[in-house]
Amino acid sequence: MTDKKNTFSRRKFLGAAMSTAAAVSVAPLIKQSSAYGKQAVKKKRIALIGTGNRGEGMWGRNLIHDWKDYVEMVGLCDPNKVRLEEAKKRIRTDAPTFTDFDKMMKTTKPDILIVTTVDSTHYKYIIKGMEYGSDIITEKPMATDEKQCQAIIDAQKKTGKKIIVTFNYRYGAVHEKAKEVLLSGDIGRITSLDFHWYLDVRHGADYFRRWHAFIEKSGSLFVHKATHHFDLVNWWLDAEPVEVFAFGELQKYGKNGAFRGKNCRLCRYKDKCEFYWDITKNQRYVDLYTKAEKEDGYFRDACVFRNAINIWDTMAVTVKYNSDVLMSYSLNAFMPYEGCKVGFNGTKGRLDVRMWERQPWKESRLGEIRITKNFGKSQVIDIHHATGGHGGADPKLKDMIFKLNVPDPLNQAAGLRAGVMSILTGIAGYHSVEEKRSVKISELVNF
Ligand SMILES: NC(=O)c1ccc[n+]([C@@H]2O[C@H](COP(=O)([O-])OP(=O)(O)OC[C@H]3O[C@@H](n4cnc5c(N)ncnc54)[C@H](O)[C@@H]3O)[C@@H](O)[C@H]2O)c1
Known part of the structure; x- marks a missing residue:
């Protein structure tokens, strides 16, 4: 169901490229000839717009040094020239810098444009990037409202270019294990789930210090943060949202x-x-x-109590999926610990997923998966930490995108349709809060 009509369509790819049962990544933007691992490849020429934290680190310094056999940086762009030059030094690249996006695209003609700007500006660069002839890798969320979404869908159809949305959470060890259990059928057909995400008083508060605190920049945490969670659900269930009802309150900040x-x-x-x-x-x-x-004039350490803050820190959402699954979701942003709790209710049992990102008690594990069969036994699987950003998820995501023939049995590579579906739940969520009604996903965009 997910990504059915996207250029990265998994089924289409499987039909065209494979005769065996083992799936291979649909993501690589690099043409290759041999098996998974290090091959002689033509390096992809990468340009990056948005040289802040994520652009400088994950998609700048880490990418061009650790994946240097696959990519070369040909241009860096940011409207803030001080941040741009500081980022260039930190990335340790000779690539030219630009404050003018069009000039960068015309001068460097990159194979791939990486978009790591403020969320509400992604769509402009995704669309223009495709029109200049580049494939796109964009940070989540791909867009912050339905009009931006529609414009991206239309431009992608027109240009035929590829879009990858960097859903690193799909590669987290706990989330991967949950997907494996769901695919195994051990707990039967999933009928509903409860999903609760806790942001703590450090990381949660940080959203209220930055541009994220304004719905016009981030689409609120329904979009900026929960896009990860809603994407996980779409991917876990291989389903798409149909209707959303939400409440949101600003209770602390x-x-x-x-x-x-x-x-x-x-x-x-x-x-x-x-x-x-x-x-x-x-x-x-x-x-x-x-x-x-x-x-x-942008202050990274702005006050979390500014009167102008207009996003919510306390959110509850009900979602119905096209597979008739019902979800109860919550997101709270001033908790004493950070992590998530997800419970899948199936016709044959229940799967409980627990992940700890930070907590004031000693915990050596990253998470725990509990499988309990109806009238049967309960089994616990401990999940341990891996090296690399976001518990080892960030490097796995980059392998999937840039290395060749990476097996993808869990269907982790995410393209345009997955990017759109993940944000539509959140966009429907904030419309629901504002308009005090349930919102159908079909009201928002037209594929
Ligand atoms: N997947 C993840 O786990 C993850 C983690 C962190 C950030 N992100 C995403 O990465 C993106 C960047 O986040 P960040 O933390 O680096 O933010 P940041 O504020 O550090 O960087 C944003 C950059 O965008 C630039 N910018 C602002 N307005 C712009 C405009 N109109 N046009 C072009 N550039 C503009 C800023 O000058 C800044 O350099 C966001 O979309 C965020 O959601 C994803």
Whole structure:
């Protein structure tokens, strides 16, 4: 069901390219001749727009050094020229820098454009990038509203270019194990699930310090953050959302604070604010953000209690899927620990998934999977940490995208349709909160 009509259509690919049962990644943007691993390949010429945290790290420095046999950086672009030059130094590349996107595309003619800008600007670069003839790798969320989504779908049809959405969560060890159990059929047909994501007072609060705190930039946490979770559900269930009803409240941050300032460094409540955070202790953040403030006035350590904050920190969503599965989902952003709890209810039993990202108690495991059969036994599988960003998920995602013939038995590679479906749940969610009604996915875009 997922990605049925996308250029990365798994079924189409399987039909055309395979006669055996073992699936192979549909993602690679690199043509190859031999088996999985290191091959002689023509390196892909990569340009990157958005040289902030994610652009400099995951898609800059890490990519061009650790995947150097597969890619070369040909251009870097960001409207903030101080951040751009600081990022270039940190990435350690000779690639030319541009503050003008069109100039970069015309000059460098990249095979692939990587989009790591503020969420609400992704669509502009995805569309223009395809029109300039490049394939696209975009950070999640692909877009923040339905109009942007529709414009991307239409431009992709017109240009025939490829879009990969970087859903690293699909590669997390706990999430992969859950997918394997679901595919095994051990707990029967899934009828419903409860999915709860907890953001803690460190990471959760950080969304309220940055551009993410404004719905016009991030689409709210329904889109910016929950796109990961809604994508996981679409992928786990091989289903697509049909109808969404949501509530959202701002209970802790923004207007709820007893006092506020502009940003932590200049704040007179430093000593009494539980959310005081000293950005100057992190040299990378100083280079990328505080040195660049004079260019665009963007404060990375802005006050979490600003009155203008208009996203929610407490969210509850009900979703119906095209497989008749029902989901109860919640996202809370000021919890004492970070992680998730998911329970799948099946006709033959239940699968409980627990993942810990940060907690004030000692926990050596990354997560736990419990399979309990109706009238039967309960079995626990411990999941341990792997090396690499997001618990080892980030490097696996890059292997899937850039290495060749990477097996994809779990269907982890995600293209346009998956990108669209993951954000439509969140977009329907914020419309539902604002309009106090349930929203059908079919109201939003037309494939
Ligand atoms: N998959 C993940 O786990 C993950 C993790 C972190 C971030 N992300 C995604 O990466 C993207 C970047 O996040 P970040 O944390 O690096 O943010 P950031 O604020 O550090 O970087 C954003 C960059 O975009 C630039 N920018 C702002 N407005 C722009 C415009 N109109 N046109 C072009 N560039 C513009 C800024 O100057 C900045 O350099 C976001 O979409 C975010 O959702 C994904």
